[in-house]
Amino acid sequence: MIAHLANRSFIVGRIPTLLKVGLVTTLLKHPGLDTSDYKNFRPIINLTTDSKIFERLALALLKPHIVSSPNYCPLQSEYRSAHSTETALVKMVDDILGCMDSGSVAVVLGLDISAAFDTVFHQTLLGRLELEFGIHGVSPEGSVLGPILFTTYIAPIGRLIEQHGMHYHKYADDTQLYTSLTVPAD
Secondary structure (H helix, E strand, O other), X not given: OHHHHHHHHHHHOOOOHXXXXXXXXXXXXXXXXXXXXXXXXXXXXXXOHHHHHHXXXXXXXXXXXXXXXXXXXXXXXXXXXXXXXXXXXXHHHHHHHHHXXXXXXXXXXXXXXXXXXXXXOHHHHHHHHHHHHOOOOOOOOOOOOHHHHHHHHOOHHHHHHHHOOOEEEEEOOEEEEXXXXXXXXX
């Protein structure tokens, strides 16, 4: 019964309304923020078990397609097999040590775009899924899908950084930009 309902939902692109019901609680985004301002809270939705099963099935279908796409950022170390914070750090440290070995100075700039999770323009996301990842027709939805969809949303950032001759590495919503500078001899 659940398999039939899940398959039908994926075909039509809609999850039954009953499975979208959940308990909404709020969580302060960062300690110390003003608790009287609603913008400082993030809604957390506790969904039913059936809803979570549907989302996990959708993720299992969607993730391999996205991650294997040539447009998926090759320097994104989360949401893919055999990549982690450790692989991100090893890559960056190796690049920075190579820079230092050549007598240059490494400059690193860390970008935390976690607030961008709250400002995703859905039409842009849908366009990016279609144009860059070949996903069209019915649109995906669900909280479990959020992180992998966000990486598709920010996928062009890597190409933009490379166009300016810089190195980078991404882990979820964190992007580390780094470059080498030659220090003039005194």
